[in-house]
Amino acid sequence: xxxxxxxxxxxxxxxxxxxxxxxxxxxxxxxxxxxxxxxxxxxxxxxxxxxxxxxxxxxxxxxxxxxxxxxxxxxxxxxxxxxxxxxxxxxxxxxxxxxxxxxxxxxxxxxxxxxxxxxxxxxxxxxxxxxxxxxxxxxxxxxxxxxxxxxxxxxxxxxxxxxxxxxxxxxxxxxxxxxxxxxxxxxxxxxxxxxxxxxxxxxxxxxxxxxxxxxxxxxxxxxxxxxxxxxxxxxxxxxxxxxxxxxxxxxxxxxxxxxxxxx
Amino acid sequence: xxxxxxxxxxxxxxxxxxxxxxxxxxxxxxxxxxxxxxxxxxxxxxxxxxxxxxxxxxxxxxxxxxxxxxxxxxxxxxxxxxxxxxxxxxxxxxxxxxxxxxxxxxxxxxxxxxxxxxxxxxxxxxxxxxxxxxxxxxxxxxxxxxxxxxxxxxxxxxxxxxxxxxxxxxxxxxxxxxxxxxxxxxxxxxxxxxxxxxxxxxxxxxxxxxxxxxxxxxxxxxxxxxxxxxxxxxxxxxxxxxxxxxxxxxxxxxxxxxxxxxxxxxxxxx
Numbered sequence: 385x386x387x388x389x390x391x392x393x394x395x396x397x398x399x400x401x402x403x404x405x406x407x408x409x410x411x412x413x414x415x416x417x418x419x420x421x422x423x424x425x426x427x428x429x430x431x432x433x434x435x436x437x438x439x440x441x442x443x444x445x446x447x448x449x450x451x452x453x454x455x456x457x458x459x460x461x462x463x464x465x466x467x468x469x470x471x472x473x474x475x476x477x478x479x480x481x482x483x484x485x486x487x488x489x490x491x492x493x494x495x496x497x498x499x500x501x502x503x504x505x506x507x508x509x510x511x512x513x514x515x516x517x518x519x520x521x522x523x524x525x526x527x528x529x530x531x532x533x534x535x536x537x538x539x540x541x542x543x544x545x546x547x548x549x550x551x552x553x554x555x556x557x558x559x560x561x562x563x564x565x566x567x568x569x570x571x572x573x574x575x576x577x578x579x580x581x582x583x584x585x586x587x588x589x590x591x592x593x594x595x596x597x598x599x600x601x602x603x604x605x606x607x608x609x610x611x612x613x614x615x616x617x618x619x620x621x622x623x624x625x626x627x628x629x630x631x632x633x634x635x636x637x638x639x640x641x642x643x644x645x646x647x
Numbered sequence: 648x649x650x651x652x653x654x655x656x657x658x659x660x661x662x663x664x665x666x667x668x669x670x671x672x673x674x675x676x677x678x679x680x681x682x683x684x685x686x687x688x689x690x691x692x693x694x695x696x697x698x699x700x701x702x703x704x705x706x707x708x709x710x711x712x713x714x715x716x717x718x719x720x721x722x723x724x725x726x727x728x729x730x731x732x733x734x735x736x737x738x739x740x741x742x743x744x745x746x747x748x749x750x751x752x753x754x755x756x757x758x759x760x761x762x763x764x765x766x767x768x769x770x771x772x773x774x775x776x777x778x779x780x781x782x783x784x785x786x787x788x789x790x791x792x793x794x795x796x797x798x799x800x801x802x803x804x805x806x807x808x809x810x811x812x813x814x815x816x817x818x819x820x821x822x823x824x825x826x827x828x829x830x831x832x833x834x835x836x837x838x839x840x841x842x843x844x845x846x847x848x849x850x851x852x853x854x855x856x857x858x859x860x861x862x863x864x865x866x867x868x869x870x871x872x873x874x875x876x877x878x879x880x881x882x883x884x885x886x887x888x889x890x891x892x893x894x895x896x897x898x899x900x901x902x903x904x905x906x907x908x909x910x911x912x913x914x915x916x917x
Binding site: 390393394397398400401402403404405407408411419420460463464466467468471479481482483485486488489490491492493494496497498499500501503504516517519520523573574577578580581583584587588597598601602605609613614617620621624625628632 | 653654656657658660661663664665666667668669671672675718721722725726735738739740742743744745746747748749750751752753754755756757758759761763764765793796797846850851853854855856857860861871874875878879884887888891894895898901902905906
């Protein structure tokens with residue numbers, strides 16, 4: 385009895401979280417242009433999506449910014465984690481505190497603070513201002529997932545490798561890096577996802593010529609969203625779902641996942 | 648390899664892109680267009696419309712935080728007992744939805760909540776009264792709960808799975824019933840998770856302008872909407888910064904509470 389209640393409750397919450405996603409899936413096959421009426425099944429929007437330059441350009445910008453900002457944030461964040469890890473307690477807490485500001489602060493405040501910085505620097509608002517902002521708000525997520533891995537690290541293994549004749553760099557690649565790799569990877573994925581889904585910070589740091597999917601959607605809200613947007617997001621969602629499914633099925637990756645449980 | 652030297656690039660980065668921008672907000676908020684010191688931007692929070700927006704923001708974000716807490720706690724408990732692997736649970740509840748754009752997901756609630764929308768059709772089918780909450784503050788609360796619920800579930804779940812089951816067994820052995828065990832053991836031990844969940848829901852809910860814009864029609868103004876308009880439409884960065892500073896008082900208050908419970912920033916999130 386209690387077990388059924390538990391399952392029911394979990395199911396209800398999942399319906400709540402996934403109902404809008406299901407709605408968007410259905411809307412992508414809706415022949416009617418308005419989202420409030422069902423006009424029959426169609427694949428028209430999927431066809432038109434690939435002819436829609438504006439949306440494809442926004443998709444390209446979104447993916448490029450997400451990828452570059454995640455790569456750079458992972459690099460900076462991983463190096464920063466090492467140095468923070470080796471700091472004394474007091475300076476460590478201070479730097480971690482500062483690092484967490486973009487994560488704990490309101491996105492609107494972070495957004496306008498970037499905007500004011502770029503205005504003061506007389507930077508041209510566009511691709512690079514958005515990229516720099518995304519790198520900055522991504523770094524804390526990388527540090528947050530790399531730091532715990534560093535704490536679990538056994539320092540003696542690194543020393544042992546060196547005692548056995550490995551150079552510091554070689555020992556780093558062979559001993560330390562494999563151990564913290566799961567943390568680096570999950571930090572990268574987290575950063576990529578965060579950048580991909582961001583609207584608010586992009587809204588304040590983009591120039592008039594540049595649009596990501598989010599800012600494109602926001603300007604279309606009043607006019608009505610183009611149905612091609614629904615088909616695009618459905619395609620993205622389904623591909624990620626498939627990818628996750630494959631990752632879970634693949635024996636190599638699931639082995640890595642089980643060693644990853646402590647993340 | 649000198650590790651102290653390794654820290655230098657990141658410290659510069661953090662200074663330029665975290666500290667200086669915040670200083671800029673403070674500078675703009677405390678000066679007027681000629682660059683002279685003023686408190687007028689801060690004081691403008693006391694005008695009737697700004698005060699109304701702030702009050703509504705506080706009210707709606709408190710209500711949605713409370714609803715999130717009430718919904719999330721049982722879910723976190725169920726999931727903690729279910730022995731789901733943590734990664735799959737995080738992906739399902741937190742990461743996967745993010746791959747569908749957050750604006751579209753929130754907009755989808757319009758389709759669900761409309762007068763002739765999906766939800767009302769279902770209610771009609773069961774001969775239940777229609778729900779007319781779209782373009783009201785209630786729709787905004789729903790949008791907040793929908794968007795921020797995962798931020799509440801995760802930290803509570805994290806603190807629940809850390810509880811040593813032996814402590815629970817000991818309490819039961821010593822004669823406490825399940826309600827007593829929950830109130831005296833489980834709940835206090837999960838307090839850090841609840842606190843961090845509360846701050847992680849309250850701050851974005853308090854400062855949002857997107858959810859109110861998408862689900863509240865364009866008539867309901869939250870403090871986030873006021874600030875956003877000052878920056879993107881009115882072009883009055885000084886006033887916008889001043890109001891942001893007021894808003895930051897709430898955020899700093901929140902950060903202090905989080906810091907007290909969670910010194911190394913380990914408990915929050917992932």
